[in-house]
Amino acid sequence: MNFVAIPNMESDPQVPPLFFGFRPPRNPMEKAIQGLAGLLSDKVILRPASQSYRRQHTAYGQAVPREGRLTDEPYRCSDAIIQTGPESLDFPRRRVNPKVHYVGALLPYRSAGQSVAGRGAGDGLPRNYPATLVITQGTVDNLDQDKLIVPALEEVKDMDALVIVATSGHGTEALTARFAQPNVVVRDYVDFAEVFDFTDCFITNGGFGGVQLSLSKGVPLVVSGINEGKSDVNARVEYAGVGINLRTESPKPADIAAAVGKILADPGWKSRARKMQEQFEGEDPAEVAAAVVEDAGRRTPG
Incomplete structure (x- = not known):
């Protein structure tokens, strides 16, 4: 197995x-x-x-x-x-x-209505913007925020959109002070499962778990990452038509802005992401995985 x-x-x-x-x-x-x-x-x-x-x-x-x-x-x-x-x-x-x-997507278990304690789900977030963007640089390669978080913020901070940034606990206070616009919310952690319910575009370096969670909620992506196998993840996002792949570790701010603009302007991106969401929702992943284990156990001698 x-x-x-x-x-x-x-x-x-x-x-x-x-x-x-x-x-x-x-x-x-x-x-x-x-x-x-x-x-x-x-x-x-x-x-x-x-x-x-x-x-x-x-x-x-x-x-x-x-x-x-x-x-x-x-x-x-x-x-x-x-x-x-x-x-x-x-x-x-x-x-x-x-x-x-x-x-x-084999995601962490949560009971009905459960939020991730202390991780700032949708609490206190303004909801009066025409679009919501979520930005993260993942849980591993996130120390150098000039790779993705900072150039993304430089381009989207003045948009008519709610911008939510998850830092994984690195540089949160400094980013909050640097990007003090009222539409920018910087937090150590975000309950993505809840925030993605009202997100229009996810800007990320392309970790496979985050990509799956985003698509399980029907959210199209702008992906930009190469290391740790992210280039292969992002190529699949691009091929499936559910996101725009910038194909670099350090994207130019203008390229991020252009990609976000395309996602928001063309409903086809959201439509394809939602079609994939339907596939995620077709079966219970944990039940399917358990059935695979049980079937393999029955077929294995001894």
């Missing part, structure tokens, strides 16, 4: 190699470029990890097939794979692995 909390890593002839933020190739030139990138990924980026993996298996007398990529191993060895996210947020695949079960 394997649980995958990032996008599907299994290789496929139609799926671009990992780490480069590619979308599926549209022509022979793109296919050739991605083929070379795949070799670079296998022979250089993943080589140390692959060698270590094989050494550890050899020490226990276990053979590892020579074909396939290191990232294919969980999909080859497991009896079943619980894959977070809906299948529509993945790229089309030529080969369908029956072991892979897309279960939707």
